[in-house]
Amino acid sequence: MGNGFITSIEHFKPHTFQAEQGEGLYISHSHDYDELTLILDGEGYYSSAEQNIKVSKGDLILIPSQLHHGFVCIKPWKGISVHFIFDKIPAYCQYLFLNAYQKPLHIRISHLQEEHLKWANISLLQLELEWKIEEKSEYSYDLMRNILETVLLLHHKNMITPQLLPEKTDDSLIIQEVLREIHRRYNTSITINEIASRHFLSESLLRRKFSEMLGISPKQYIINLRLEEAKRLLQQTNRAIEYISSEVGFTSSSRFYDLFVKWVGMTPMEWRKLNE
Structure with missing residues (x-):
């Protein structure tokens, strides 16, 4: 079974920049995998050609593959990012992920209140534990699927209308x-x-x-x-x-x-x- 649909899971923690107050290092890139990122603390911005979105604690971000985007931290932040291959995730997760966009190649964001934030964080930590198990049981894939479905459903329940620069x-x-x-x-x-x-x-x-x-x-x-x-x-x-x-x-x-x-x-x- 291998590691299924996930390519990597990364944690980022508070850090400081060698810069003026409120000025962080801008990182611009694209990647072949899709991304789900949960902000647990701090503040910053995510941007693409048509968007510039301020993010903070409780924001859940979906980024499609091949979208050139950037992010900058302006208040030391921490969170967790899950990178996965869309073609390998279960069918219902594919539906939830695609339905979150409505328009292709846009960053989508939802804001989770405290209880939903805790739920999403615990879910992603459990997803990481299952993903790291080398010899997975017959239930591992189902657990990973259910966890991803849960987080995507939390995203839909709390989704914010996308912010596009031309409409501002x-x-x-x-x-x-x-x-x-x-x-x-x-x-x-x-x-x-x-x-x-x-x-x-x-x-x-x-x-x-x-x-x-x-x-x-x-x-x-x-x-x-x-x-x-x-x-x-x-x-x-x-x-x-x-x-x-x-x-x-x-x-x-x-x-x-x-x-x-x-x-x-x-x-x-x-x-x-x-x-x-």
């Missing part, structure tokens, strides 16, 4: 356009002042609006995108570090080196060797 305020529309521009041009000599002027805003006003909506400054957002792309190139190519630094938009290789060490915790060469 004028500020949201502006920030959405800013995000699109940043993602198109993050590897060029783009400046915040240049972006702000194109939207008839002062640099300080854009920084404030951007930080209020995403929980991170536009400058740090650009830096994090560059670092994420640098990590991909370090892992997937043999290009020189100086070349990668320039490729992702840094005008100084020493600046790239310093920022990489600050946010990743090791040098680019050390990270490459560790992730070969």
Whole structure:
């Protein structure tokens, strides 16, 4: 039977950032598996091309595979994430998971009150115990199926209408356009002042609006995108570090080196060797 439909279960715990108060490290990615994440404490944001959702204790998040999304922690958080293969989960779980979206490739969120939060947390911990058993009994799969069904039903019972940026305020529309521009041009000599002027805003006003909506400054957002792309190139190519630094938009290789060490915790060469 193996480990069934689950690929991994991860816990995340409170931590601190080497950054200004209220500014966390933005992580942007996609994956081949579907994800269910329960926030047990703290605060942050999840975002995709059309969404920017503030999350906190009690929020249960569903993320479909292949959706490029990001998250940032602005108050140290903890929780549990279950990653699974949609095609391998039981049929009723598939129905519940798909029905949660209504529209494809959107992050969906529900907010659980205290009793439902405890129920979901206990359920996911029990799911992890069953998943880790090497020699599963004939009832293990049924237990895992029932647990996943329970958590998905709690999600449906407490689901929140999805927040899509185009349906929100004028500020949201502006920030959405800013995000699109940043993602198109993050590897060029783009400046915040240049972006702000194109939207008839002062640099300080854009920084404030951007930080209020995403929980991170536009400058740090650009830096994090560059670092994420640098990590991909370090892992997937043999290009020189100086070349990668320039490729992702840094005008100084020493600046790239310093920022990489600050946010990743090791040098680019050390990270490459560790992730070969």
